[in-house]
Structure formats: C-alpha cells, structure tokens
Amino acid sequence: MNDKTSSSMRTPMGQVRHLGSAKSGTKNAWHMRVTAIALLPLAIIFVAIILSLVGKDFNTVRATLGSPLPAILILLFLLAGIYHMMLGMKEIIEDYVHGELCKTWLVMLNMFFAAAIGLACIYAVLRLSFV
Amino acid sequence: MLTMMMSITHRITGAGLYFGTLVLAWWLIAAATGPAAFATANWFMGTIIGRLILFGFTWALFTHMLGGIRHMIQDTGRCMEHPQREYLAQATLWGGIVLTILVWVIAYSVR
Numbered sequence: 001m002n003d004k005t006s007s008s009m010r011t012p013m014g015q016v017r018h019l020g021s022a023k024s025g026t027k028n029a030w031h032m033r034v035t036a037i038a039l040l041p042l043a044i045i046f047v048a049i050i051l052s053l054v055g056k057d058f059n060t061v062r063a064t065l066g067s068p069l070p071a072i073l074i075l076l077f078l079l080a081g082i083y084h085m086m087l088g089m090k091e092i093i094e095d096y097v098h099g100e101l102c103k104t105w106l107v108m109l110n111m112f113f114a115a116a117i118g119l120a121c122i123y124a125v126l127r128l129s130f131v
Numbered sequence: 132m133l134t135m136m137m138s139i140t141h142r143i144t145g146a147g148l149y150f151g152t153l154v155l156a157w158w159l160i161a162a163a164t165g166p167a168a169f170a171t172a173n174w175f176m177g178t179i180i181g182r183l184i185l186f187g188f189t190w191a192l193f194t195h196m197l198g199g200i201r202h203m204i205q206d207t208g209r210c211m212e213h214p215q216r217e218y219l220a221q222a223t224l225w226g227g228i229v230l231t232i233l234v235w236v237i238a239y240s241v242r
Binding site: 033036040043058065082088089117123124125127128 | 149206
C-alpha cells in the first residue's frame with residue numbers, strides 16, 4: 001500500500017476497489033476473451049473471403065472487398081483483431097520488459113502501431129466501399 | 132513438454148500475426164489505391180518470400196486460433212490434467228498444420 005493511505009480520507013477498501021490485484025489487468029483479460037470469441041468466426045470468414053479472391057483480377061477484388069457484406073465482415077474482423085492484438089502485445093511487453101521507462105514507451109508504441117494499422121486498414125476498406 | 136512449447140508458441144504466433152498485419156494493411160491500401168499499386172502488392176505476394184510470409188501468416192493464424200480454443204477450454208477448468216492436456220496441445224499443433232495445408236491446397240486449386 002502506498003503513502004496515500006495515511007493522508008487520504010478514503011478508506012483502504014475504497015482505494016483498491018475495482019482495481020483488482022492487476023489494476024486494469026482483469027478488464028483486459030475479459031476484453032481479450034470477448035474479442036477472441038468474436039474472432040473465431042470472423043477470422044474463418046476472413047480467410048474464406050481471401051480464398052475466394054485468389055487469382056482474381058483487380059476489378060473483381062475491388063468489387064468484392066467493396067460490397068456491403070464482405071466489407072462489414074472484414075471491418076468487424078479488423079476492429080476485433082486490432083484490439084485483440086493490442087491487448088496481447090501489451091501483455092507480452094508487461095511480462096518480458098522490466099524497465100519501467102522502457103515498458104511505458106513500448107506500451108505506448110504498441111498503441112500507436114495498433115491505431116495506425118487499424119485506421120489504415122479501415123480507411124482502405126471504407127474507400128473501397130464508397131469511392 | 133509439448134504443453135509448454137505450445138504455450139510459448141501461442142505468444143510467438145500472436146506476435147507474428149501482429150506484424151503480419153503490415154502485409155494485410157499494404158494489400159488493402161494497394162487495392163484501394165489503384166491497379167498499379169495492387170499489381171505491385173500482388174507481385175510481392177507471388178514471390179517466394181511473399182508466399183513464405185503468407186504461408187507463415189496462415190499457419191500462425193490457425194495455430195493461434197486453436198491455441199485460443201485450448202485456452203478457452205482450460206479457462207473452464209477442463210483438460211488441465213495429465214493425459215488430456217497433452218492431447219489438447221497435440222491437437223493445437225497438428226490442427227494448425229492440417230488447416231494451413233488445407234487452405235493452401237484450396238488456394239492452389241482455385242488459382
């Protein structure tokens with residue numbers, strides 16, 4: 001318990017409630033499982049869509065990726081997948097990197113990477129749908 | 132032994148898929164950009180290195196997926212004991228290989 005305990009008017013229980021032992025770890029573990037379940041069908045569907053595009057020409061690929069159902073399913077796959085991988089990489093960093101500063105930077109970098117890749121992929125699919 | 136190996140494999144395949152999204156992003160952006168960019172991306176995916184990356188991505192995806200199912204089963208407290216947990220690790224390993232080969236056989240036959 002930190003120094004705040006003595007100076008705060010909050011009870012020790014109030015200070016730790018909802019934090020769990022791992023702070024945001026319990027929330028992340030739950031979100032990890034929710035996205036994992038979502039990704040099970042979504043990843044299979046994604047593979048099926050990609051398989052249906054093997055060897056197809058540019059216009060066919062563009063038309064397929066831009067039509068509503070495949071686009072929505074790919075967007076769902078991307079949203080769940082990028083969030084899932086961001087949480088997973090955060091877990092890996094927190095487990096293997098021990099320097100506090102280095103860890104903070106890498107966790108931040110992880111979020112930037114996920115945000116950039118996620119936005120780029122989603123932008124591309126939306127552009128295929130609407131342009 | 133195999134249970135430990137498949138546990139670390141889950142993290143390695145997860146990390147592989149993480150960086151594999153770069154290839155996915157490239158392909159999607161190329162398709163959204165135009166025929167020339169798409170041809171370049173497709174050319175790369177067709178090279179030996181490109182195919183190896185895609186093959187690795189497929190294997191990582193299925194192995195990670197089955198590893199996830201394995202984790203979900205064990206989250207419920209099932210298959211934690213000696214013979215079952217080894218069978219589960221075996222299923223993850225071989226299932227991932229079989230599904231990868233299946234997808235690539237389909238890919239080559241429809242091409």
